Amino acid sequence: MVRQVWLAALIAFLPVTAGAVQPDEVLDDPALEERARAISAELRCVVCQSESIDESNASIARDLRLLVRERLVAGDSDAEAVNFIVARYGEYVLMRPPFTMSNAALWLSGPIFLLLGGGIAFAFIRSRSKTVEVRAAPLSPEEQQRIQRLDAD
């Protein structure tokens, strides 16, 4: 019985949250809140595994969410708020790596593969369709004569 009570108490006080953003975090200004949510979805919860701070219920995620909101209330632009967090936690917090020299290979991988593969596919299709045209080419005069000769035989 004692154990049961203790467990019930535990349930009540553990930070068991469904989803992340708590009612007390929500800003009064809906426009500001919406910006905060959009920013949160792009920031990684640094102790979690591929979760954004908007999804995570870790306490550090909550701290970061509050920090983002604090900056926005203080009048920061979205970029300034993000930079504020990046300056403290590093590039690692960005769920979408910025397009910089070092990340260029990542961002350009799709277009480069598409061009490369598209080039190969194009060349392949052309080589196959060229053969069609060659086959469909009209007979030369000599060939016509040969056919006539064969017909005559």
Added chain:
Amino acid sequence: MIVELGHLALILAALVAVVQMIVPMVGANRGWSDWMRVAVPAASMQFALTLISFLALTYAFIVSDFSVLLTAENSHSAKPLIYKITGVWGNHEGSMMLWMLILTLFGAMVAWWGGNLPPSLRARVLAVQSSIAVAFFSFILLTSNPFLRLEFPPLNGNDLNPLLQDPGLAFHPPFLYLGYVGLSMAYSFAIAALIEGRVDAAWARWVRPWTLVAWVFLTLGIALGSVWAYYELGWGGWWFWDPVENVSFMPWLISCALLHSAIVVEKRDTLKSWTILLAILAFSFSLIGAFVVRSGVLTSVHAFANDPDRGIYLLWILALFIGGSLTLYAWRAPILRSNSVFASTSRESGLVMNNLLLVVSTLVVFFGTMWPLVAELLLGRKVSVGAPFFDLAFTPFMVALAVILPPFAILPWKRGSLSQAMQPLWGVLALSISLGALVWALQTERSILAPIGIILAAWLVGGAFMELLHRARIGKVPASETLRRLRNFPRADWGKALAHAGLGVTIFGIACITAWEQEDIRVAQVGDVFEVAGHTLRLDDVEQGQGPNFQFQRAHVSILRNGEAIAVVTPEKRIYPVQQMPTTEAGIDRSALRDVYVALGDPQVGGGWAIRTYVKPFANWIWGGALLMSIGGVVSLTDRRYRVGAPKRRAASSPAGAVPAE
């Protein structure tokens, strides 16, 4: 005792696998038919022994034998029976056993039903399949033995991770593994064909159904995982671009490409070496997935306890099977040239573009998944690549795919004209665009996402069925004749239409939920009535209680219409005392048009409860589309050409006891 028997059976299965790897291959190379025939009973025996071993392990879990280390670490006597059984594969060692069970099952199926394969091809396929089994049997026995005993057994076990104590665990991993491991068949057939030096229409007709089976299971497995995440994680996310999701998605994309290119081999005897390469890649991505999940190089919610020894062993397996097969491919593929021709506007070209888009999108996912590792090793930078990147980099390929799909699916083989193919589709296109425009005009937010998604979805679904109607000459012949034609279409044609329409349905669901989801976060007192996106909800009460091995707090939330409750949902918070872990169970009122999704948060200091409510429009269409795709696959599998059996190769091209290819 039973556990030791299981251990023994596992060792025997490994020994049989060694024999099956060597003897039939030598037999096939030398033309010794009795050596080749060894493969058949060996494959059956390998499966039987693995099954015995697997059942022995399951027995240890069911009777809660905590003298077995694995059971003590991953089970608990108070756990409901179903989770004792599914808990067998809720851990690294047990899931490897499930992997082996399925691998040997596929081998045995080739042995049982492969009677119409040329003997040398069957022998080689089974030998290659068995070499995969040898690699993984030795991996289990040397690094992940599930049968280890404890000298001093504990009184009770550590329990299974509560997140996994869910019916989802009964289906998600087995389906996923049937898919991953099913792709090993395509791999074995590809390697055997490279050794034989011959790929023809008959080969494609054997490989395609196996790939289709694997693809159907993979589709269902991924969809089930998505459904599970949706109701379990408490905020209704259904796809996270988590590394482990990505490694299941990559084999799916490649096997999609493989399914389509195998049709070209079968019908038009071209794209042969490309199809072989896809078959190798599909299973290679499965292996990469196994490595990523089990080595923990990219940590994620799914990663099992990781161990560097296992990672290195798996890396060797990976290097051997991927490196070896690609080397063999580079050496042997040039002899697979074909010279069949087709015009640039033809179904062949369409399928080449399908393959291009699917493979490039796979590479984008692969790059994104591996980039954090690459950046850290090569550049010394810690970066994250998350959902925002993938949404941006991956989606354009799927949009392009959906745009070109309907006309190219109608185009005839060899040579066609786009204007002719578009003729039956102009109506569908006009309808899709007007639907999109209507939605654009009606919606309150000015999001472009939903209209685009709806245009693509209508285009795909309409296109898929218009193709059938067009070929049944609707409007040009009497209705009875159209009906007769529709009935007489090969089932593969119906399968194609269903699968393509399924893609449209999934795109529709994704676009709607992404654009129109509404969220409400609030503190509600018991008895409070509140509005969310046109729905009226009332928090009736919150009760506390005791489940079989957890404690819960359960809210009753009524969804009201005109003051009457039309549905009651019961979101829960649970705590599993053994692992001290809280979980959430969302309360969802499902319907075709929208899900009302309620999650229970913490009790608040000033009284009341944090309640999060989401209205998710057309959520179920995401998985409905996946289900439709799988049904399309199954319908296609029942096509006459597979039921009647693959045709024999022409005798002239298949001398008995084929000569070694060298």
